[in-house]
Amino acid sequence: MDFSNIITWVFDLDNTIYSPQKDIFGQIDKRMTKFITGRLKVNEYDAFKIQKKYFIKYGTTLAGLMKEDKIQPKDFLDFVHDIDLSCLSADTELSSAIKQLKGKKIIFTNGSKTHAEKVISRLGLNNVFDEIFDIEDSKFIPKPQIQAYLTFLKKLKLDPKKAIMFEDMSRNLVPAKKLGMTTVLIKREMPIKEKKYHFKEFEDLWKNNNEADYIVDDLVKFFNKYYKDNKK
Numbered sequence: 001m002d003f004s005n006i007i008t009w010v011f012d013l014d015n016t017i018y019s020p021q022k023d024i025f026g027q028i029d030k031r032m033t034k035f036i037t038g039r040l041k042v043n044e045y046d047a048f049k050i051q052k053k054y055f056i057k058y059g060t061t062l063a064g065l066m067k068e069d070k071i072q073p074k075d076f077l078d079f080v081h082d083i084d085l086s087c088l089s090a091d092t093e094l095s096s097a098i099k100q101l102k103g104k105k106i107i108f109t110n111g112s113k114t115h116a117e118k119v120i121s122r123l124g125l126n127n128v129f130d131e132i133f134d135i136e137d138s139k140f141i142p143k144p145q146i147q148a149y150l151t152f153l154k155k156l157k158l159d160p161k162k163a164i165m166f167e168d169m170s171r172n173l174v175p176a177k178k179l180g181m182t183t184v185l186i187k188r189e190m191p192i193k194e195k196k197y198h199f200k201e202f203e204d205l206w207k208n209n210n211e212a213d214y215i216v217d218d219l220v221k222f223f224n225k226y227y228k229d230n231k232k
Helices: 022-041 046-057 061-069 073-080 092-099 111-122 148-155 174-178 199-205 219-230
Strands: 010-013 104-108 132-133 163-167 182-186 215-217
Touching: 010 182, 022 046, 022 061, 022 073, 046 061, 046 199, 061 073, 092 219, 111 132, 148 174, 215 219
Parallel strands: 010 104, 010 163, 104 132, 163 182, 182 215
Antiparallel strands: none
C-alpha cells in the first residue's frame, strides 16, 4: 500500500494498542456489571444482560445508561476505569513503530481521557501521540455512531481521505470507511477471559471483518509488513 497520502494515524485504545490477553477489558467489564447492579438494583445476571444489550444497541454501555436510565457519565467512567493496570509495561517496539510515522498520531476512544492517559503512560507511549479524543470530546456520542466521527474530524480539522484508522472492532470501522478513511482491523479474540455468562450477539462482534482494508493481529506486525517498505 502507498502511505504517501496518509497524514493522520488514528488509533483506538483498549485492545488495539495492547493485547486483550492483558485482561484490561475484563476488569472494566466486571466493573460495569457491578455499577449496574448497584445503580439499577438488579442481580448480577440481569446487570450483565443490560450491559451487553446497551453496548450492542447504542455503541457503549454508557450511552444506553445515559439514554434509558439517566446515569451521569462521570460517575460511570470514574467507577469502571478504577482498575489495576500493573499488567501493562513499556512497549518499546510499538513506541518505535508509531514514532516513525509521518503525520499526526491520535487516540480516538470511547473511554475517558484519564483512562487513556494512564494506559499510554504504562505502555511508555507518553511522547508518541499528538492528541487524545475521548468520549467527552464527542459529547458522549460513541463509535460506531457516525456523529462521533464527524465531530472527531471537525474538531481536529482532519481530512478523512488522508487518514488511516486502527480498531479491534470491525463495526467501528464501518463509518470510518464510509467517510473515506483507510481502515485496519486489529483482529482479536473476544477480550473477556472469564465468560461467566454468554451473550452471543456480543461475542459475534469479534467474528466480523466488515469494512477492513487490512486485517492483522498486531500493530507492530502491520507497520513492519506494510510501512517499512514504503519508506524505501
